[in-house]
Amino acid sequence: MELLVAQSYSKNLxxxxxxxxxxxxxxxxxxxxARVKSQLKRxxxxMYSSPPVHGARIVANVVGDPALFNEWKVEMEMMAGRIxxxxxKLFDCLSAKDKSGKDWSFILKQIGMFSFTGxxxxxxxxxxxxxHVYMTKDGRISLAGLSLAKCEYLC
Incomplete structure (x- = not known):
């Protein structure tokens, strides 16, 4: 089996x-x-000749220091829990207000900082x-920018 896995750490840190x-x-x-490597180099x-290293150094410092790494994990768990x-709350509000019987469970099934609204x-x-609710043209909203207090307004 052949595969490619792309990972971004930009938001996590x-x-x-x-x-x-x-x-x-x-x-x-x-x-x-060898063929894939040559294409990746191309x-x-x-895109870049010499990428900056300070981001990698920040990551190395955080994950290389047990105290900082644990602090980062606690903060990530807190943010993930908040989202x-x-x-x-968004699911509960929409389910309660929507009289059409639409199934809003897709909001709970999605993960990450964003949600597609449909x-x-x-x-x-x-x-x-x-x-004045801002989202992409395909209905994607940032849940990281949405507070519990504003869920009712959004619904």
Missing amino acids: GLYTERFGAINVVCSSADAA IARP KNVRQ LNKTRSDNMTNKW
């Missing part, structure tokens, strides 16, 4: 402008690995223009 991450490739042969070279609570461009524009 607050290094948004660093685009810090990794790509891991599993190839079925040494020949395939892709990476024009999970926002998801639950709203199209027209409805997203309406949310922005009429209610």
Whole structure:
């Protein structure tokens, strides 16, 4: 089996402008690995010649120091828990207010800092223009930027 796994660590460590991450490739042969490596070099070279190292150094300091690493894990668990609570509150509010019988459980099944609402461009524009609720044109909203107190307004 051959596969590519792309991982971003930018958000996890607050290094948004660093685009810090990794790509891991599993190839079925040494020949395939050599070909993939040459293509990855072709892709990476024009994007940057010498990427900055300070993001990697910050990560190395955090994960290399047990006290800092534990502090980071506690903060990540706190943020993940807060977003999970926002998801639950949003689900509860929508389920209670929506008389159409729509199944809003997809909000609970999604993970991460964002949620797709299912709203199209027209409805997203309406949310922005009429209610000052900002989201992408495909209805994606930031749950990290949504407080429990504002869930009711959003619903």
